[in-house]
Amino acid sequence: MSGFKIKERRLAFQRVKKSALHCCVPFCSNSSRYNSEISFHSFPVDTAVRAQWLINIRRDIFSPTKTTRVCSRHFHPGDFVVTAAGLRRLQKGATPVLFSWNEYTLPTLRPNVWERKPRAESPNVNLTPFLTANSESEMETAAPDHDHCVTPAMANEMANENEALHRKIRYLQHQLEVLQLRTRFGIQRFAGSDEHIRFYTRFASYKHFQAFWKLVEPAVNTKMVRISNAKAASASSSEFSQPTTKLQPIDELLLFLMHLSVGLPLRDLAERFDINRTTASRIIATWTHFLYQLLGSQRLWIPRETVRAQLPPEFSAFPDTQVVLDCTEIFCQTPSSLLLQSEVFSTYKSHATFKAMIGMAPHGAITFVSGLYAGSMSDREIFKLSGIANLLTPDMAIMVDKGFLVDNLAPCKVYRPAFLSRNTQMSREDVMQTQSIARLRVHVERCIRRVKENKLFDKEIPLSVCGSIEELFNVACFLVNYQYGPLVKAWATQQ
Structure with missing residues (x-):
């Protein structure tokens, strides 16, 4: 092997x-x-x-x-x-x-109906041109159409059944309307949730939102300018008209506030409210212009006597203070032009920005809002261009930060923290006054923070909406006076 x-x-x-x-x-x-x-x-x-x-x-x-x-x-x-x-x-x-x-x-x-159901045979009838009365009567009795009749009792029963069916239809229609109201995205959906109202609108509660709506509702149908084109920036390209959307005016206000407060994009708003994105854009443009004209026409600047009557105890050392001023910036898209980049670039934020000046009364209300300027502009130049100097009188005083070198521009007293030069030392009085001004100036920064809590200003503002961003920013400042309470709880009794 x-x-x-x-x-x-x-x-x-x-x-x-x-x-x-x-x-x-x-x-x-x-x-x-x-x-x-x-x-x-x-x-x-x-x-x-x-x-x-x-x-x-x-x-x-x-x-x-x-x-x-x-x-x-x-x-x-x-x-x-x-x-x-x-x-x-x-x-x-x-x-x-x-x-x-x-x-x-x-x-x-x-099989068709003739094949499914058997039919009785038709009687043989002599169809002559001239039928006698007897033959006609025989035809009628031979094949009668109906073998029943409607009695009064049957008629009453049918009427009762008909009425019961109508009541059931009305009930089902009501239930359908309630269901649609619950599923539809609108203000009624948040009627029982103050938390949702605060999140979407910045108003303290549903009651506060309804109170604000009652203030603006009379002017909606009389003074509102409906923007026929979302790209239109002035009333010349608009028409006075009734709402052309299926949304109620109060739901349009909710849509605008959600865009401002939460920063929701147009696509999200259109999906929530079941409308077109172009329609959502027009609603935002319409309400921006409407609230800017309506709230801006109200008296923001408070007379000196009213300010002093509402003066909080913390300002007792500065009783003639009329307004506390500070500047704030919001980020914008960097333009492609080098010249425009140099104009809007802010050395403080190291980014392209828009800059505005906000004035707050001592008791916490916003009383002055300037326009938006390029981020490279100084606080002194904005003070000069804003026109606030025309509202001040010699018996008033303003409180500003160290960067506001406006002593020769303001026709009144200026409260500003003292500068510490290289070869000098501040006196005890200057130190105490600087600390006092710093403690009081923090309130205007808190007020500005309320404005910038609107999520729309958290992201860069596109250059395509620069034509309407100034009105939108002003409206955000105006709404702060309606959305929030006093800056300090102890001031609530002073209002």
Whole structure:
């Protein structure tokens, strides 16, 4: 045995050279390799019949080729013709109709009404041109149309049923309206949630929101300028008209406040309120212009006597203070022009910004808002251009930060922390006054923080909306006087 070598047996799979035909119908696994009883047929050349084949086999995004086949199992037996050579051919116009989803059978046609219901035989009536009265009466009695009549009791019962159905319909309609009101995104959806009102509108509660709405509602239908184009920036391109959207005016106000307070984009607002994005843009532009004109026309600047009557005890050392001033900045998109970049670039923020000056009365109300200026502009220049100097009188005083070098511009007294030069030392009085001014000036910074809590100002302002951002920023400042309470709880009794 050792002299013989046993040859190792190895098994190898051989390829079948003969190609097989397969059926292209979904869920059909028929193949010509394993079934010689089934014939396979290519798609017809006729365009209409070919399209019907594609519809019947239910293949999405499918384009048959020369080798694409459909097996004979999907055709009626009568669709085939056997040639003299014994080959099975399809008749012209035959289409596949038998599939696994209809269990390879077709439902029987439903008989029509005449076949389903047996009919009484019609009586033989002599239809002569001249019928006698007796024959007419015989026809009427032979095949009467109805064999019943409506009694008064039946009529009353039907009326009661009809009334009950009407009541049920009214009830279901009311339930449908309540359901739609609950599912629709609007102010009524948040009527019982002050937390949602504070989040979406910055108003303290639903009651405060309704109080503000009662103030602006009379002017909505009389003074509101409907922006017919969201890109229009002035009233000349607008028209006085009633609301053209399906939203109620109070829901339009909610939409505007959500855009300002939460910073929701137009796409999100359009999805929530089930409107078009263009419509949402027009609503925002309309309410921005409307509130800017309405709230800005109110008296922001408070007379000196009223300010002193509402003066908090903390300002007793500075009783003639009329307004506390400070500047704030919001980020904007960096322009492509180098010249514009140098104008809007702020060295304080190291970014392109818009800059505005805000004035607060000692008791916490915003009484002055300037326009938006380039971020590179100094506080002194903004004070000069804002026009606040025209509102001040010699018997007033303003309280500013160290950067406001406006002593020669303001026609009144200026309370400002003292500067510490290199070779001098502040006196005890200067130190005490600086600390007092710093403690009081922090209130205007808290007031500005309320304005900038609106999430719209957290991101860069696109240059495409620079035409309306000034009005929008002013409206945000105006709304602070309505949305929040006093800056200090102890001042609440002073109002």
